[in-house]
Amino acid sequence: MFGGLTSSIVALGFGLVGLVVLLVVFAFGGMLSGNAIALAGAGFAVFLAGIGSTVGVGVAGEKAAGITAEDPEKFGRLLLLQALPGTQGIYGFLVGFLAMFRMGAFAGGMNLTPDQGWQIFFACLPVAVAGLVSGLYQARVSVAGMDIVAKHPEESGKALILPAMVETYAVLGLLASVLLLMFAVRV
Amino acid sequence: MDEYNWASSVGHVRILELGLLTGADFSKLAETEDLRAAVSALRDTDYGKQLEALGNLEEFGPALERALGDEYEYVLSFSPEPGPILCFLSKYDFHNLKVLAKELLLGMPMEPRAVSPLSIIPFDDLRGACAVIGEDGIPSLLPQLLERARSRYGARNGHGEQVASFVSKDLVPALVNTFEEARRQGLEEGGPFGVDSSIDRGWMSWVSGYYRKRGYELLANFAAAEADLTNLRIVMRSLFHGLDPAVVTKILLPGGTISPRDIGDAYAAGPEALERVYLCVRWVELFRRGLERVQRRESLTEWEKECEDTLVEIYRMARTRALGPEPVLGFLYGKENEVKNLRIVLSGKQSLAPKERILARIRRSYA
Numbered sequence: 001m002f003g004g005l006t007s008s009i010v011a012l013g014f015g016l017v018g019l020v021v022l023l024v025v026f027a028f029g030g031m032l033s034g035n036a037i038a039l040a041g042a043g044f045a046v047f048l049a050g051i052g053s054t055v056g057v058g059v060a061g062e063k064a065a066g067i068t069a070e071d072p073e074k075f076g077r078l079l080l081l082q083a084l085p086g087t088q089g090i091y092g093f094l095v096g097f098l099a100m101f102r103m104g105a106f107a108g109g110m111n112l113t114p115d116q117g118w119q120i121f122f123a124c125l126p127v128a129v130a131g132l133v134s135g136l137y138q139a140r141v142s143v144a145g146m147d148i149v150a151k152h153p154e155e156s157g158k159a160l161i162l163p164a165m166v167e168t169y170a171v172l173g174l175l176a177s178v179l180l181l182m183f184a185v186r187v
Numbered sequence: 188m189d190e191y192n193w194a195s196s197v198g199h200v201r202i203l204e205l206g207l208l209t210g211a212d213f214s215k216l217a218e219t220e221d222l223r224a225a226v227s228a229l230r231d232t233d234y235g236k237q238l239e240a241l242g243n244l245e246e247f248g249p250a251l252e253r254a255l256g257d258e259y260e261y262v263l264s265f266s267p268e269p270g271p272i273l274c275f276l277s278k279y280d281f282h283n284l285k286v287l288a289k290e291l292l293l294g295m296p297m298e299p300r301a302v303s304p305l306s307i308i309p310f311d312d313l314r315g316a317c318a319v320i321g322e323d324g325i326p327s328l329l330p331q332l333l334e335r336a337r338s339r340y341g342a343r344n345g346h347g348e349q350v351a352s353f354v355s356k357d358l359v360p361a362l363v364n365t366f367e368e369a370r371r372q373g374l375e376e377g378g379p380f381g382v383d384s385s386i387d388r389g390w391m392s393w394v395s396g397y398y399r400k401r402g403y404e405l406l407a408n409f410a411a412a413e414a415d416l417t418n419l420r421i422v423m424r425s426l427f428h429g430l431d432p433a434v435v436t437k438i439l440l441p442g443g444t445i446s447p448r449d450i451g452d453a454y455a456a457g458p459e460a461l462e463r464v465y466l467c468v469r470w471v472e473l474f475r476r477g478l479e480r481v482q483r484r485e486s487l488t489e490w491e492k493e494c495e496d497t498l499v500e501i502y503r504m505a506r507t508r509a510l511g512p513e514p515v516l517g518f519l520y521g522k523e524n525e526v527k528n529l530r531i532v533l534s535g536k537q538s539l540a541p542k543e544r545i546l547a548r549i550r551r552s553y554a
Binding site for chain 2: 055059060062063064065066067068069070071140143144146147150151
C-alpha cells in the first residue's frame, strides 16, 4: 500500500519488536531498572508518533508544493491539509511529557520498580502505535484531499473533513494513554 | 517503487489537468467558422504560443507536436524518476523504428513527414544505429546516442544520467532486439505488414515487461488494456475481411489479459469460441457489439471509436489516484489524446467538413 515506505515501516516494526524483546530480557535479567523501562515507554510515545507525523507532513507538503508551484493561490487551503498529520507528533510528545511527570522526573527523584516501569511503558503504547499508523494513513487522505482543493477549491471544507475522520483514532490513542497514565498506573 | 516519491509531481499534474480541453471545448471549436477562427479560439490554451507563431495556418500539425513535446519535457522536469515517462514516450522511438525498418529492410522510400520528432533517440541517430546493427557497431555509436538523448529529455531536470541509463540499458537493447525480429519477419513475409506488426509486438511486449518488472502494476494494467483493445479491433477487422487465422495469430499483440494464442485458436474455431474467450474479461459487451456490426456488415469505424473511448476511460482511473506515477502518465495520455482530437477538428476545419462529421470522430476527452 505504501510501496517502498511499507517495507521501511515493516522493518521498523520488526526492529521495535526486537527492542521490546531485548527490554524484557534485560529487565528479567535484572539489568534494567524500572526507571529505564518507563523512560523507554515515554521515548516510544514521542518517537513512533513523531515518525507518523514526520512522514505524513512530509509527503503532504510535497504534494502541496507541487500544487502551489502551478497555482500559488491555493497555498492557504493546502497548509491546513498539510498540518493535519502533524498532530500525532504533538500527542506523542504530550504523553511522553505526562509519563515523565508520573515518573517523578520533574520532582527531582525517580525510583520506580520494574513493575511500575512496565505499567508506564504499556500505558504509553496506545498513543505510540495509533500515532504512527494514523499519521501515515491521515497523510494519504490529506494528499487525496489536496486533489479536491486543486480541482474544486470551493469544496475545501469537505477535503478537510475526510482526514479529520482519521484523527479520531489518534485522539482515542491519546485519550487511552492519558487515562492509563493518570488513573491506572500506580506509582 | 515508492509512490510517495511522486507526491509533488501529482500535485503539479492536478493543476495542469484543469487546462485540458473538455468535450464542450471541442464542440465549440467544431462550431467555429473556419480554420483561422478555430486556431484563434485556441489562443488562450497551451497551444496558443505554438499556433500563433505559425506563418501558414495549414502547418498546424508540427505546431501541435511541438506543444506536446514541450509538455513532455515539462512533466519530466518535475518527475522524481524519468523511467516510467520515458517508457511511455518510447512509442515514438518504436514508431520511427517502423519507418526506418521499412526503408532499410524493404527499400521503401522514407516519407520525412512520417518521422516523429518526439522520440527519445533522435531519428538520425537511430538511423545510424540501425544501419550497423548486426555488424557489432552499436557499442561505438552508444556514446553519441546517449549524449543526444540526454540533451533532449534530461537537460531541464538534472535527469541526464537516468535518461542515459534508461537509453543504454533498456531502450537500445529493446530497439535492437525488435529490429532484429523485424528483419527476420520482413525477410520471411517480405512486406511492410510483417515489419510493422513485428515492431508493434516488440514494443508492447517490452513496455508491459518494463512496468511489471519495476512494480508499476497499474501502468502494466493500462498497457494490458491497450493490448487487449488493440487485439479486439484486430479480431473484428479480421472477421470483417475474413483473414486467415494463421495471419491473425501473427499480428496479435502480447501483454494483454488474453494471450494471442488463445485468441488465435478461438478465431480459427469461430465467433462462438471467440465469445467464450471474451466472456471471462471485461470487454465482452464491446466484443458483442463489434460482432453484431460484423455480422450485419456495418462499418466498424464507430465501434472502433468506442474502443478508443474505453481505453480513455481506463486511463481516467488514474485521476482517482492521489500518489504514484499513474496520474502523471494518465495526464500525458490525456494530452496526447487531446492533440489527436485537435488534429481531427483542425483538419476538419481545413477541409470544410460539417460540424457533425467532426464531432462524430472526436474521442472522449481525458478532462
